[in-house]
Each structure stands twice: as C-alpha cells, then as structure tokens.
Amino acid sequence: MANGFSKNLALKIISVIFAIILWLVAIREQNPEISRSYDNIPVEIVNEAKFRAKGLSLVFDISDKVTISVKGRARDLERVDVEQVKCSLDLSVINEPGEHKLFADIQGLPTGVSIRRKPEILVRVDRLVSKNLPLVPDINVEQASGFLVYPYKIKPAETVRVSGPEILIDRLHQARVELELKDVTSTVENSLPITLIDEDGQVVESRYINVEPQYAIVTIPVYPVKVLPVKPNIAGTPAENYEVVGVEVYPLQVTVSGEKSILDSMQSIGTEILDINEASTDVKRTLKLQLLDGITIAQPSPKEVDVLVRIKEKNIEKTLKINNIEMINKPQNVEAVLETDGSEIVIRGPVSVINSIDEEAVRLYVDVSNISRGENRLRIMADIPAGVELVAIEPNEAVVKIE
Template sequence: MLERWRENLGVKLLAVTLALILWLYVTSEQNPTTEHVVRIPLEVENLSAGLVVANLPSEVQIRLEGRKGQIKNLLPRDIRAYVDLRAARVGENTLPVQVTLPEGVRLVRVNPAQVTVKVEQVQEVSLPVQVNLNGEPAGGYRALDPILKPSQVIVSGPEALLKEIGKVYVEVKLDQARGNYLAQLPVQVVDREGHPLSRWLTLKPESVEVFVPVVQDMPSRMVAIRPRLVGEPAAGYQIKRVILHPEVVEVLAPYNVLATLDNLYTTPINIAGARKNIIVESQLEIPPGVQLSSFPRVRVIVEIERVG
C-alpha cells in the first residue's frame, strides 16, 4: 500500500497544490478583502461611583478590513467603541479609544484615536414635573388639573448640564377622551431651547403616574368643606376648634343639584376619648351626580383642650 501511494507522488502533490491555488483564487475573486468605514457611538465603562461624564464625543469613525461577505453582513451591534474610565479623575482626561471587532475583521484605523473626556462629581436637583396636554376631550367634556405621583423627580448629572435644564415634563394625549385618563408616563428633560437632555442625566423615578380627570362640562361653583366628627373627647376635654385645608372645593353638577348643595363632608373622623390634638388626612364624601374639579385630600386638625 505504501509503495502504491508513493507512485506518482510528485503528480499528486502538484495536483493538491494546484487545487489549493485555484481555491484561493476563486475565494479571492468571489469574496475579496475590502475596507469599510463606519461611524459607531462612543461608549464609556468602569466610571467610579459618584462621578459622571460631562463631555464626550458622541461617535468615532472606524476603518475596517475583512472579507467582502463578512464586512457586508456586519451589524452595528457587532462593533463596539469605548473609553475605559477606570483611572479617570475629575476634570479633563485624554484617553485612547478602544474597539472590539468580530473574529476575522481587522481594525485599520480609528478616528480620533484618543479623546478628551470631561468628568465631574455627580450633582442632584429636585425638579417639578410639568404636564404637556395634547388634544382635546370629546365634545361636552373638559379636562381638569392633572395629578402626578410623584409630582417631582430627582435629576442627577454634571452641574453644568443641570443648569441647562429648561423643563421636566410628561406628554399626555387626550384625543376625544370621554373618561378619566390614567397612565404611567416616562419623564422627559429638555434645555431652554427645547432640545433633549437625556445623555449623562439620571432621573429618579424615570416615570410618573399621571391622572387627568375628564368630566362632563357642567355648571360649577365653590362649596365649603365640613368635617364629619364621630364621638366625643374624653371626660374633662372639649373641642377648641377644627382647622381644614383646603376649606373649599370646586364642584360640578347639574343646576338642580348645585342649588341644594351647600357643603361637602369629609369621611368620618373618630375623636372618641381624645385628650390631645388629632391630625388626619381625609377624603371627601361625594354625592351622586357631583364631580370635583380636583381630588384633594383634606388635612383636618382637631384641637382638643382641657375644660376650664
């Protein structure tokens, strides 16, 4: 067998060599090596706690080399450009741009090869969330003042960027609504010219619950709020006075209902056996056919004093 294999060995080796050359030629012709230029978002990693990036180029240009078929099928997620901020300090840091590529693809050049990254201490501000109402309720209905939970968010980021904030808000679409609007909406931040300020800012929370009462467009008027007290103070004690906040509320109802509505009562407040002031937050008892322009929780202070 060995002697037969050795027969015409030179011819066999030549045939293998020619086949390999032919394969390389065909491969090169059908799938040649080529270069390709892409722009990739620049990321950061390993930033120490308590620090935040205040300024960084948004993207870099990368020149790649590889087989045409592989280069053609590359996706943005296959390439990553980043700056390692492990050793970064407050102020400006000049650092190299690092690139990760799929196997078989070679990096020719990255432009710029290094960038200046400005790092600052994280600052925080508490800002109110505004509501942008878009659209209108259906005919015969009207939208009342929105209620947000929470009504403020904490914005963290570079001090210079925090000073540029012009508005913190949520977008509400009331297209032909015939009932109350309730949704969990993302909070958005823009500068004084209306440009988004999402990069390098952190929001807590990132979304808020928005409730917009949508009621029938009926007559309205202000009515007084009265406390509904249950029980009596302890023997030898008496009620000095009752303080409510708010004291009045706007109600909406048909004319015949409004004509007989003098006040609204809180839910029952138990003062039985009280020897000291009672402070509670109470809801309102709303009669049938009546709607409120807002939904306040009434703060009730019942001052108790010793008799004599």
C-alpha cells in the first residue's frame, strides 16, 4: 500500500506542475510580451552649465525629438503614457571638442516596461571662445517737411561681445543694427536687435552664440525747423563826424532747428559782436551766429554770416553870404546895372569838405545875354567846389536894368 500511495502522490504532483504550465501558457497567450515604438519623444539637455564650464560649446542643434523602442507585456504597454515619458541627454560626460555619440536616458516608463535600446544622439562640440565685434549701424531716417533729423546716438557705441563655438565665432566679421524710417516728425528711440554678419555679408544665426548686449538702443532726435532773419550785433560809435549809412548781411536769413517752445520765442538770430568804434571806413567781418541752448543751424544754412557796415563822413549844411554877383555874356555897347547887392547860398556835403569852403570858393553869376531894355529879373547861378551840393540860393533872382 505504501508503494501505491507514493505512486499516486507522484502522479498528483506531476499533474499539478503540468496544470501550472498549461495555465502559464494560457496566460502568456492572453498577455504576451511584445515590443512597441514611440515617436517624437522630446529631448531635454541636462548639465549644460557644467558642460560650458569646461570651456566647451555645442556647434549645432542636436535632435530635439527621438523615437524609442520598448518591450513588455501587452497589458503593461497599455499603461505607457507618452506624455510622461522623458528623454534626457547629459552633456557633462563630454570633456573635449569633437563628435560624440551619447546615449539618452529614458524616464517615465511604467513597471514591467523596459527600453530595448537607449537612443543614440550625435553631438558636435567645439571650444567655447569669445571676442569683440565692431558694431556697424545702418540707419536711414528721412524727416518730414519742416523737420530736421539730428545725428543719432547708439548704445553700445562701438563693439559687442560674442561667445560661442570657435568654428562659428571665427566666421563673424561684424555686428549690425538696421533701421529705416520715412516722414519722421518726432524723436525716435528704438531697441534694435543685433545681427551677426560674416565676411561675405551673410547673416550668421545660432542659439549657441551669445551676444552681449543682444539689443542696441538707437536715439534719433527730430525737431522742427524755422527760418529766421539775421540781426547783426553791432557795437561802438564811428569816428567823429562819421556815421553808419547802411548794414548789409549775407545771407539775410538762416534756417534753425530745435525745441518747438524755443523756436516759437525766437523772432531773429543774432551774431557775435562787431565793434565799429572810431571806424572811418567800411567795416566787413565774418561773424558767428549766436545760438540759444538747444538750437542748431539746419543745413545748408551756414554757421557764419558776412556783415558789411557802410560808414561815411557825415554831411552838414553851411550858409555863405556872397556879396559879388557877376554878369556874364553882356552884349557890347549895353549898359547894364546890377541892382541886387548879393545873395546867400546854402551848400551841403561832407564835414571836411564843407569846413574848407569859404565865400571865395563860390562864384555867383547871372547870364545877361538875352536881357531887354528896362528891368530884368534873372536867375542867379552858382559855381561851387566839387563834392558838395547846392541846397538853396536866397534870393535866387537878381535885378538887372538896361537904360
């Protein structure tokens, strides 16, 4: 009986094992192990700061998305949430320039699901270098009519600092900002992006190139213009017996520009002082225009003007009593009697000339060539020195009688 019991127990054990195997086969057929791929898994770069601290830089963008292949039971794979799957690439393992193939780490897979093979990503690395580039502004601003564009100011004024992979930094030739505006009527202040240019004039763009600063501040003052007459600033008094008889200015007016409130208060524009003290001849000078703070000369108007002050000797009048009146052209055999004793004359001219003239320098006469018998009233004429003007003769007629 003992042998029979042992045989039965062995059969029972074998039966149980066989049943378990059948159960496992059935389960495996219902939940088999399979493989599956997932596309467009985003790649996150980690430890980039440590990587750059080694004096290294990426050259080009790496793949930002990868495809992963995983394996696991069908039911486990159903629990994969693609939104939770993360892919990271650790740059801190790179220690020198060149091309490197790195395996990305995958996180976020549920229990029972494993990665078949980590994604391999090609990374190109170069030395991290820096240099200064000249900043070249390309500014073209046209003012509207009645306004003036002033020279622009830009910050930074001369250079920018760039850093990045050596292969890209070596290509860079200059930094540039561009601005084009038309019909501008007010001051312009713009923040302009800085563009990097190579020797061929081509734009170089890379997120691995750092520009400091990234923007340039350009300020372009624009103010209204106004046309103003020029008013010379003349000081002093001419020499004795001399006077100013005229002032000539060239140009007569200039165009200025500046704050509207200041322009509105201006009716003319002055010059530096022109001293004519004790002058006895014309005075000609080139004078600078005197500008208020905030006001400038608008081209093509000059910043200086030519001023001519005309100075002449003063004219005065003088009265002379002439007692002798001559008779000229008297016919022969005619007895003519001049009944007018004399006459006063008034002459005008320069002081120095007038003061040198006395009665002896003046000749009064009447023409008796056409007189008739009896009393004749004839016009008195005068010979006076050159450079003076006859103002009046009183009386201006003389009485001549013919018997």
